Amino acid sequence: MLELNKIEEFAPLCLSCLGRAFGKVGFGLDNRERGLEILNQLEIKEGSNLQERLIAQEIDCSLCDGLISEISNFRDLVIDSFSDFSISSFKIGTVVDKDILSREIEFQLQFGENTGEALKSQLNREIGISVYKKLGIEAKMDNPDAVAIIDTGYDIVNLEIKSLFIEGNYNKYDRTVPQTRWPCHSCRGVGCAKCNNTGQLYPDSVQSLIAHPFTIESSCSEDLFHGMGREDIDAAMLGDGRPFVLELRMPKNRDLDLQKIGKKVNVDNKDRVQASELKFVPRSRVAELKNTVCDKTYRVDVSISDEISIESLKKGAQRLSSTVIEQRTPTRVSHRRADLVRPRLVNSVDVVSFVDGMAELVIRAQHGTYIRELVSGDDGRTVPSLASLIDAKCKVEVLDVLNLHLQEKEEKND
Numbered sequence: 501m502l503e504l505n506k507i508e509e510f511a512p513l514c515l516s517c518l519g520r521a522f523g524k525v526g527f528g529l530d531n532r533e534r535g536l537e538i539l540n541q542l543e544i545k546e547g548s549n550l551q552e553r554l555i556a557q558e559i560d561c562s563l564c565d566g567l568i569s570e571i572s573n574f575r576d577l578v579i580d581s582f583s584d585f586s587i588s589s590f591k592i593g594t595v596v597d598k599d600i601l602s603r604e605i606e607f608q609l610q611f612g613e614n615t616g617e618a619l620k621s622q623l624n625r626e627i628g629i630s631v632y633k634k635l636g637i638e639a640k641m642d643n644p645d646a647v648a649i650i651d652t653g654y655d656i657v658n659l660e661i662k663s664l665f666i667e668g669n670y671n672k673y674d675r676t677v678p679q680t681r682w683p684c685h686s687c688r689g690v691g692c693a694k695c696n697n698t699g700q701l702y703p704d705s706v707q708s709l710i711a712h713p714f715t716i717e718s719s720c721s722e723d724l725f726h727g728m729g730r731e732d733i734d735a736a737m738l739g740d741g742r743p744f745v746l747e748l749r750m751p752k753n754r755d756l757d758l759q760k761i762g763k764k765v766n767v768d769n770k771d772r773v774q775a776s777e778l779k780f781v782p783r784s785r786v787a788e789l790k791n792t793v794c795d796k797t798y799r800v801d802v803s804i805s806d807e808i809s810i811e812s813l814k815k816g817a818q819r820l821s822s823t824v825i826e827q828r829t830p831t832r833v834s835h836r837r838a839d840l841v842r843p844r845l846v847n848s849v850d851v852v853s854f855v856d857g858m859a860e861l862v863i864r865a866q867h868g869t870y871i872r873e874l875v876s877g878d879d880g881r882t883v884p885s886l887a888s889l890i891d892a893k894c895k896v897e898v899l900d901v902l903n904l905h906l907q908e909k910e911e912k913n914d
């Protein structure tokens with residue numbers, strides 16, 4: 501099994517590189533001990549000429565090019581890269597020069613058994629153990645807080661820190677803020693005279709108001725806001741609020757007191773934006789949220805410019821209830837949505853009041869229903885509509901989301 505001249509072709513080797521090629525030799529041995537065992541089996545005496553030709557110090561090994569000797573150096577690089585972050589688990593990866601890897605494969609193929617361990621695997625394992633011994637944090641393959649990829653050719657550590665995901669519900673009472681940050685069109689977020697050098701089209705958003713204390717407490721590099729759908733800028737979000745997940749990227753501090761930070765959000769943004777039900781969630785919640793659709797109930801103030809009686813308004817509202825309407829994409833959104841005719845179920849339309857040409861309605865409809873157009877008819881693009889049924893000009897003046905019916909989820913059908 502062991503042919504001396506084949507080993508000699510690749511010499512000098514460090515004991516690890518020799519032992520690593522023979523994964524089956526010995527039980528419970530590490531690669532260095534395994535290397536010694538191989539020398540033993542070949543009856544190569546310590547200090548003999550042959551031993552000196554075959555075996556080198558780790559730093560002079562021609563197979564790993566000295567990488568095994570650098571394990572403590574790599575450990576220190578990793579520990580240094582971790583120093584700004586509070587993490588409780590990690591994983592090590594290595595990038596190794598292609599020539600070294602192909603030479604190792606060539607060497608291991610000489611012995612045909614394919615039971616050897618890869619150089620990268622030894623590096624990852626031994627650096628990992630070494631980091632664990634120094635820092636006492638857990639090495640974990642599955643979903644660790646930090647992944648350190650060491651580029652062994654350049655002594656650089658590329659660090660990936662797992663984002664924090666915080667789910668909650670938000671209410672919006674301020675009808676001037678968009679849900680997410682909205683970069684200025686003119687400068688694309690860089691900052692210019694038009695946007696007062698803020699880079700933003702709107703000074704605040706639900707995202708910026710909620711995220712602010714979280715970004716400070718976590719010292720993250722960036723925040724992302726994933727809402728379960730969104731309301732119009734000028735619509736309030738009332739009732740139990742709308743689910744969202746706030747993502748904090750590269751957080752330095754992972755140990756956040758969500759209740760305390762949530763309270764700060766709510767005190768600082770009284771009468772504007774509130775956050776509730778905050779909890780940590782896994783990344784998978786973002787996709788789940790994006791794929792969840794539900795009926796919604798709206799409160800709308802409608803101006804009706806033709807003289808009609810409350811009876812005919814109520815009759816029109818009743819005829820719209822439990823009706824499938826056909827909505828062609830409104831012109832106001834046609835620049836970002838395909839021009840299609842979509843059937844939508846209107847569950848109910850209730851008239852709350854009708855005074856001086858202003859009606860207050862509560863409308864429950866299937867997800868994706870354009871409520872303004874359901875009321876106005878959108879020049880015949882929504883059929884039927886409240887306007888067509890009562891034969892009067894109708895316009896939504898104020899629109900609020902009262903409730904998302906998450907308990908009674910419907911099948912996603914678009």
Ligand SMILES: [Zn+2]
Nearest residue numbers: 514517561564
């Ligand atoms: Zn070596």
Ligand SMILES: [Zn+2]
Nearest residue numbers: 684687692695
């Ligand atoms: Zn700008």
